[in-house]
Amino acid sequence: xxxxxxxxxxxxxxxxxxxxxxxxxxxxxxxxxxxxxxxxxxxxxxxxxxxxxxxxxxxxxxxxxxxxxxxxxxxxxxxxxxxxxxxxxxxxxxxxxxxxxxxxxxxxxxxxxxxxxxxxxxxxxxxxxxxxxxxxxxxxxxxxxxxxxxxxxxxxxxxxxxxxxxxxxxxxxxxxxxxxxxxxxxxxxxxxxxxxxxxxxxxxxxxxxxxxxxxxxxxxxxxxxxxxxxxxxxxxxxxxxxxxxxxxxxxxxxxxxxxxxxxxxxxxxxxxxxxxxxxxxxxxxxxxxxxxxxxxxxxxxxxxxxxxxxxxxxxxxxxxxxxxxxxxxxxxxxxxxxxxxxxxxxxxxxxxxxxxxxxxxxxxxxxxxxxxxxxxxxxxxxxxxxxxxxxxxxxxxxxxxxxxxxxx
Amino acid sequence: xxxxxxxxxxxxxxxxxxxxxxxxxxxxxxxxxxxxxxxxxxxxxxxxxxxxxxxxxxxxxxxxxxxxxxxxxxxxxxxxxxxxxxxxxxxxxxxxxxxxxxxxxxxxxxxxxxxxxxxxxxxxxxxxxxxxxxxxxxxxxxxxxxxxxxxxxxxxxxxxxxxxxxxxxxxxxxxxxxxxxxxxxxxxxxxxxxxxxxxxxxxxxxxxxxxxxxxxxxxxxxxxxxxxxxxxxxxxxxxxxxxxxxxxxxxxxxxxxxxxxxxxxxxxxxxxxxxxxxxxxxxxxxxxxxxxxxxxxxxxxxxxxxxxxxxxxxxxxxxxxxxxxxxxxxxxxxxxxxxxxxxxxxxxxxxxxxxxxxxxxxxxxxxxxxxxxxxxxxxxxxxxxxxxxxxxxxxxxxxxxxxxxxxx
Numbered sequence: 001x002x003x004x005x006x007x008x009x010x011x012x013x014x015x016x017x018x019x020x021x022x023x024x025x026x027x028x029x030x031x032x033x034x035x036x037x038x039x040x041x042x043x044x045x046x047x048x049x050x051x052x053x054x055x056x057x058x059x060x061x062x063x064x065x066x067x068x069x070x071x072x073x074x075x076x077x078x079x080x081x082x083x084x085x086x087x088x089x090x091x092x093x094x095x096x097x098x099x100x101x102x103x104x105x106x107x108x109x110x111x112x113x114x115x116x117x118x119x120x121x122x123x124x125x126x127x128x129x130x131x132x133x134x135x136x137x138x139x140x141x142x143x144x145x146x147x148x149x150x151x152x153x154x155x156x157x158x159x160x161x162x163x164x165x166x167x168x169x170x171x172x173x174x175x176x177x178x179x180x181x182x183x184x185x186x187x188x189x190x191x192x193x194x195x196x197x198x199x200x201x202x203x204x205x206x207x208x209x210x211x212x213x214x215x216x217x218x219x220x221x222x223x224x225x226x227x228x229x230x231x232x233x234x235x236x237x238x239x240x241x242x243x244x245x246x247x248x249x250x251x252x253x254x255x256x257x258x259x260x261x262x263x264x265x266x267x268x269x270x271x272x273x274x275x276x277x278x279x280x281x282x283x284x285x286x287x288x289x290x291x292x293x294x295x296x297x298x299x300x301x302x303x304x305x306x307x308x309x310x311x312x313x314x315x316x317x318x319x320x321x322x323x324x325x326x327x328x329x330x331x332x333x334x335x336x337x338x339x340x341x342x343x344x345x346x347x348x349x350x351x352x353x354x355x356x357x358x359x360x361x362x363x364x365x366x367x368x369x370x371x372x373x374x375x376x377x378x379x380x381x382x383x384x385x386x387x388x389x390x391x392x393x394x395x396x397x398x399x400x401x402x403x404x405x406x407x408x
Numbered sequence: 409x410x411x412x413x414x415x416x417x418x419x420x421x422x423x424x425x426x427x428x429x430x431x432x433x434x435x436x437x438x439x440x441x442x443x444x445x446x447x448x449x450x451x452x453x454x455x456x457x458x459x460x461x462x463x464x465x466x467x468x469x470x471x472x473x474x475x476x477x478x479x480x481x482x483x484x485x486x487x488x489x490x491x492x493x494x495x496x497x498x499x500x501x502x503x504x505x506x507x508x509x510x511x512x513x514x515x516x517x518x519x520x521x522x523x524x525x526x527x528x529x530x531x532x533x534x535x536x537x538x539x540x541x542x543x544x545x546x547x548x549x550x551x552x553x554x555x556x557x558x559x560x561x562x563x564x565x566x567x568x569x570x571x572x573x574x575x576x577x578x579x580x581x582x583x584x585x586x587x588x589x590x591x592x593x594x595x596x597x598x599x600x601x602x603x604x605x606x607x608x609x610x611x612x613x614x615x616x617x618x619x620x621x622x623x624x625x626x627x628x629x630x631x632x633x634x635x636x637x638x639x640x641x642x643x644x645x646x647x648x649x650x651x652x653x654x655x656x657x658x659x660x661x662x663x664x665x666x667x668x669x670x671x672x673x674x675x676x677x678x679x680x681x682x683x684x685x686x687x688x689x690x691x692x693x694x695x696x697x698x699x700x701x702x703x704x705x706x707x708x709x710x711x712x713x714x715x716x717x718x719x720x721x722x723x724x725x726x727x728x729x730x731x732x733x734x735x736x737x738x739x740x741x742x743x744x745x746x747x748x749x750x751x752x753x754x755x756x757x758x759x760x761x762x763x764x765x766x767x768x769x770x771x772x773x774x775x776x777x778x779x780x781x782x783x784x785x786x787x788x789x790x791x792x793x794x795x796x797x798x799x800x801x802x803x804x805x806x807x808x809x810x811x812x813x814x815x816x
Binding site: 023025028030035036038039043047048051052054055056057058059060062063068094096097098101105109121122124125126128129130132133134136137139141146220227228229230231244245246247249250251253256257258259260261262263274275276277278279280281282284352357361362 | 431433436438440443444446447451452455456459460462463464465466467468469470471476502503504505506509513517529530531532533534536537538540541542544545547549554579626628634635636637638639652653654655656657658659661664665666667668669670671682683684685686687688689690692760765767769770
């Protein structure tokens with residue numbers, strides 16, 4: 001495998017023209033789109049328009065004239081197409097954490113006689129934390145349980161109201177079998193919430209094909225919605241009418257502008273809105289969604305797997321001392337490859353200093369995300385080149401004692 | 409009172425130069441800054457910078473290098489200066505509705521033996537709705553009670569855990585006596601949450617002087633933070649250590665990037681953060697805050713009262729058929745004047761068609777907000793002129809059957 005071969009892969013890539021639709025800084029190999037997606041070029045112009053014209057000139061009238069009021073549903077409908085849902089089953093709103101709470105509190109309400117909310121040890125922390133908050137608030141009626149993934153199926157019993165799992169593990173990229181685990185939960189009478197933060201926009205997801213009950217996910221990773229973009233929530237149509245939302249804000253009311261004293265849930269998915277939507281964030285997220293919807297998800301998945309396979313092959317060919325933390329089988333893996341090294345933190349700092357941006361996850365994981373709309377095969381080559389160079393020169397030793405920085 | 413006199417008032421206004429710091433569309437008299445504040449000119453450039461440079465070029469590194477991670481606390485500290493709080497008692501986060509839930513769930517936790525959460529009938533609906541959601545989620549342990557304002561003091565007993573009131577009424581602009589009601593609640597052993605949505609940036613607020621326990625409020629009204637801007641939450645320092653947050657997301661964790669399975673509340677006010685903050689919204693809100701902090705709150709209040717007094721005087725001089733819905737005494741009034749008319753909806757539509765933007769609140773209220781940084785005395789004159797003209801020509805009749813539009 002040489003650079004010519006790799007450049008030929010880029011030349012033959014059916015998605016190659018998408019890269020030019022993104023702003024990417026010179027001299028940077030960006031393999032952290034699973035933490036913050038890159039800026040679509042169109043977003044800059046759209047943000048100027050929403051600020052200057054819609055807010056500045058049209059002011060309050062924009063809620064109607066520029067369709068701000070419809071943004072959560074409109075964006076939800078676009079996200080639905082990426083995750084195998086109907087457009088009236090998804091809403092863009094709030095943060096992923098808040099949406100976890102909405103889904104959890106709805107699920108426990110739908111299974112009133114059951115006390116256990118179940119998830120996986122090592123799941124992305126905010127999922128576990130939001131469960132803990134709900135359990136604490138319940139004053140003992142709800143109990144949180146975290147188990148290693150392989151013990152989950154056996155733990156699904158008639159005391160479990162809901163199973164909350166992240167489809168693509170944030171550290172390793174390991175994929176859960178959504179269909180099988182959903183079936184297992186349903187067989188025990190439990191509901192399932194899927195966290196799609198590292199799945200939506202990264203691989204084909206078929207929520208309704210799997211009979212999923214709820215899902216939540218993130219707008220700022222593979223959906224390229226910008227830092228802290230609005231998140232999303234899916235609730236299967238069959239549950240809509242039975243949920244009285246715990247976060248029953250005025251934007252989820254059946255008639256918000258009637259200003260009644262009493263809350264009446266809005267129709268369908270509308271009841272999962274809460275406060276006034278952040279329109280600037282919505283505008284940026286919509287640009288990311290529109291761009292992604294131009295591509296074929298099957299092509300994205302194919303390239304994502306090829307990028308990951310190439311990374312693993314070059315890694316094993318060129319490097320020693322690293323252990324693969326992700327599944328080797330691309331079918332079992334999301335759109336990232338993680339490798340372990342005891343000096344992972346310092347090595348990642350040295351890589352970033354060379355303009356190769358991945359991220360570090362404690363205690364020892366170097367994580368590289370592949371975003372097929374703008375990641376080239378050559379980027380993978382350059383990343384491995386830099387990594388090999390860093391290990392050869394030992395320059396990572398200088399980064400060893402640098403302050404551990406917070407990156408999301 | 410003639411136009412020359414009024415123009416002389418504008419010429420003598422110590423805040424007159426602030427108007428030029430805002431984008432205001434030609435031909436519009438904007439009296440709806442209490443629904444959506446106008447765009448500060450500096451915000452457009454700042455938004456381009458946060459999008460193009462911070463997101464586009466610096467990407468994930470911006471969480472540290474451009475201080476995104478500190479935004480909720482940094483903005484909270486700025487808001488604190490407007491509401492009589494210490495900078496470590498306020499955080500900018502989520503929506504007003506979500507923050508109501510955070511404050512309510514914290515307050516009931518601090519008063520575990522008490523079952524009643526109390527508010528006012530006709531309070532801004534989302535406050536009541538969020539109470540209802542919490543009560544529903546509690547499965548009967550918490551009961552929501554809404555009473556007319558004059559019955560609140562007598563209802564404060566040893567079953568009330570928390571009193572939630574909006575300081576400035578959204579419809580009438582009537583001010584509650586924050587100090588007296590907080591004292592009364594405390595005398596009954598209850599806590600108080602103040603909704604400052606129509607107060608922050610509109611008038612001097614002294615939360616700590618009143619010994620308030622919690623407060624929440626809105627970033628997109630008088631703080632000029634943009635549509636759906638992040639909201640804020642105040643928790644008095646004395647309560648920080650005793651609250652285990654119900655919305656216990658990873659951004660409120662003591663060490664978010666340790667990725668532990670178990671939630672440990674962050675120090676102080678940090679625990680009231682939840683998910684990843686929306687950085688685009690934060691950037692716009694910070695521009696509004698910085699601009700507001702250049703002005704003296706005492707000068708803002710003085711002008712706000714004078715604008716309201718002028719509106720009432722001209723209204724009574726020039727119009728018949730309208731009833732004053734706001735307190736006549738400026739000391740009892742926020743930064744708005746509301747008037748009633750049976751045909752209020754149609755009249756407001758006709759006004760908006762003439763470029764005078766206020767808003768309508770069912771069933772019969774025409775609401776006019778005064779934002780002293782950009783509202784001129786002449787704007788009040790022009791609004792009354794237009795209103796008088798509309799009543800004379802009867803052109804409002806044409807707007808009578810227009811679709812009732814949703815505006816926030």
